[in-house]
Amino acid sequence: MVKVDEQQRTELARLIREIAVVHGRVTLSSGKEADYYVDLRRATLHHQAAPLIGSLLRQLTDDWDYVAVGGLTLGADPVATAMMHAEGPALDSFVVRKSTKAHGMQRLIEGPGVTGRRVLAVEDTSTTGGSVLTAVEALRAADAEIVGVATVVDRDTGAREAIEAAGLPYRSLLGLADLGLA
Ligand SMILES: O=P(O)(O)OC[C@H]1O[C@H](OP(=O)(O)OP(=O)(O)O)[C@H](O)[C@@H]1O
Numbered sequence: 001m002v003k004v005d006e007q008q009r010t011e012l013a014r015l016i017r018e019i020a021v022v023h024g025r026v027t028l029s030s031g032k033e034a035d036y037y038v039d040l041r042r043a044t045l046h047h048q049a050a051p052l053i054g055s056l057l058r059q060l061t062d063d064w065d066y067v068a069v070g071g072l073t074l075g076a077d078p079v080a081t082a083m084m085h086a087e088g089p090a091l092d093s094f095v096v097r098k099s100t101k102a103h104g105m106q107r108l109i110e111g112p113g114v115t116g117r118r119v120l121a122v123e124d125t126s127t128t129g130g131s132v133l134t135a136v137e138a139l140r141a142a143d144a145e146i147v148g149v150a151t152v153v154d155r156d157t158g159a160r161e162a163i164e165a166a167g168l169p170y171r172s173l174l175g176l177a178d179l180g181l182a
């Protein structure tokens with residue numbers, strides 16, 4: 001079982017509760033409705049929370065061997081950048097676009113390149129897992145070797161099952177109980 005620094009994890013949970021948990025009726029990316037939203041961008045783009053996210057996700061995936069990290073834009077982007085800048089072995093990042101760029105290099109996956117490389121797919125919040133699985137599909141089409149999926153907050157609404165059904169291991173840093181939402 002991989003261990004992360006509990007003091008850092010507790011501090012991140014406290015910050016996310018304070019700055020990113022929003023109560024109220026909301027429509028989610030999947031079209032489903034919910035009574036709360038974890039607006040993770042408020043944390044992944046926060047000066048104190050972002051370095052914690054980078055460090056903790058590296059710790060959470062310490063036993064996985066990968067050289068690049070990224071996921072579907074926009075939620076995954078600051079997560080991957082935080083990991084790239086966190087202490088540890090050299091790590092590239094990449095961005096999977098929602099559609100191929102129509103001009104320039106016309107790429108779907110931006111960055112130094114993922115073909116034939118071991119990569120980690122990340123996400124800020126996982127609800128159905130649909131977004132990160134879109135990234136997984138693009139990475140597989142590009143012949144990247146995906147070692148697993150990691151997310152900051154898991155809402156416990158089927159993402160794990162969907163990702164594992166796609167043949168990938170899945171880990172999350174924080175769950176609903178950590179955020180006072182269980
Ligand atoms: O597990 P899922 O059901 O896919 O839901 C989670 C996704 O929803 C949010 O992104 P959103 O679709 O709102 O788009 P954005 O990243 O462009 O803000 C979030 O950043 C995740 O990517």
Ligand SMILES: O=C(O)c1cc(=O)[nH]c(=O)[nH]1
Binds near residue numbers: 029040
């Ligand atoms: O499912 C989503 O769209 C979603 C849920 C959530 O809590 N946070 C988020 O950014 N997206």
